[in-house]
Amino acid sequence: MKNPVPMTPSILHESLGHFADHCAVCHANNGSGKTMFGSGLYPKPPDLRLARTQSLSDGEIFFIVENGIRMSGMPAFGGDDSSDDSWKLVYFIRHLPQLTAAEETEMEALNPKTSEESEEDKAEEQFLNGGFPSVPTKTMNHMKGHTK
Structure with a gap:
């Protein structure tokens, strides 16, 4: 199969966001597969940067994204409006x-x-805008497990 979507910088940027939001939890932002979730999967997610993945055809990668891989942690993400x-x-x-x-x-x-x-992000934003955080934030996380 040939990719029917034209490649543009905006398409690449859009897919960067999609990958970060949907795929990186298992595959990592850089595609290495080295994440908390990825390390707990069997088989482990592949390093998407390596030849094993990069040598696949566009159609093969599309098929994997749409249909998943049986007996692995890679679910099917295909659906009515997912092909683009x-x-x-x-x-x-x-x-x-x-x-x-x-x-x-x-x-x-x-x-x-x-x-x-x-919640921490909201409290930080509120503080930076001159207000006081409405939710207490954790502080001194570096001290966790240490005694004085």
Whole structure:
């Protein structure tokens, strides 16, 4: 299968955000597969930057994204309106070996957050805008488990 979505810088940027929000939890922002969830899977997620993945055809990568891989942690993400998003992800997976530090930093801001992280972000934003945090934030995490 040939990718029917035209490659543009905006498509690549859109797929960067999609990958960060949906895929990075298992595959990591850089595609290495070295994440908390990825390390707990069997088989482990592959390093998407390496030849084993990069040598697959666009159609094969699209098929994996849409249909998953049986007997692994890779679920099927296909659905009624998913094919364009899956084709766009093919471009981003192809881009992973050239991922820049700036792109990876941008992706970190797009990764899903826990409710605790979201509350901390809100409290920080409120403080920076001259208010007082409405939710107490954890402080001195570096002291956890240490005694005085």
